[in-house]
Amino acid sequence: MSDTSELVQKDLVRQLGMLAKQRREEIGISRDLLAKEAGIEARATIEDFEHGKHLPSGDTQRKLEKALGWRLGAIKDAMGITDRQASTITMEELDAEDSQYLASQGAIPSLALVSDDDLLAEVARRFRRQRGEPVNLGKSGLPVVLGYWKR
Numbered sequence: 086m087s088d089t090s091e092l093v094q095k096d097l098v099r100q101l102g103m104l105a106k107q108r109r110e111e112i113g114i115s116r117d118l119l120a121k122e123a124g125i126e127a128r129a130t131i132e133d134f135e136h137g138k139h140l141p142s143g144d145t146q147r148k149l150e151k152a153l154g155w156r157l158g159a160i161k162d163a164m165g166i167t168d169r170q171a172s173t174i175t176m177e178e179l180d181a182e183d184s185q186y187l188a189s190q191g192a193i194p195s196l197a198l199v200s201d202d203d204l205l206a207e208v209a210r211r212f213r214r215q216r217g218e219p220v221n222l223g224k225s226g227l228p229v230v231l232g233y234w235k236r
Contacts, residue, residue: 125148
């Protein structure tokens with residue numbers, strides 16, 4: 086592999102890792118929860134990927150794509166891009182075309198698929214976290230506050 090090709094590959098891994106971290110933070114979960122949802126044994130795998138240290142293996146890539154709501158094969162496809170700067174790869178290029186299908190397959194839901202109740206509970210969770218109060222996880226996989234919203 087040429088020096089230029091190696092640099093392009095490293096830039097691509099860094100960009101994909103940054104986008105993975107961005108998505109994880111958008112859906113409001115920790116690396117530990119992402120690892121659990123994706124069925125990945127080592128949290129360090131996700132941390133190393135997010136920091137651009139290395140690209141996960143093929144099977145782990147597919148698990149991460151599913152858990153992050155990215156289309157299957159998005160990481161491999163992005164790693165094949167050599168005719169443009171890595172920084173131009175966007176979340177939209179990685180996202181699943183059919184997020185309803187991914188949600189039905191057990192992927193972590195995108196915000197568009199989360200109920201209003203869960204979104205409101207997430208806002209409450211963040212306020213409580215700022216005050217140092219305990220929070221819990223709801224059935225959707227998003228953190229929610231138990232008993233905070235009366236129905």
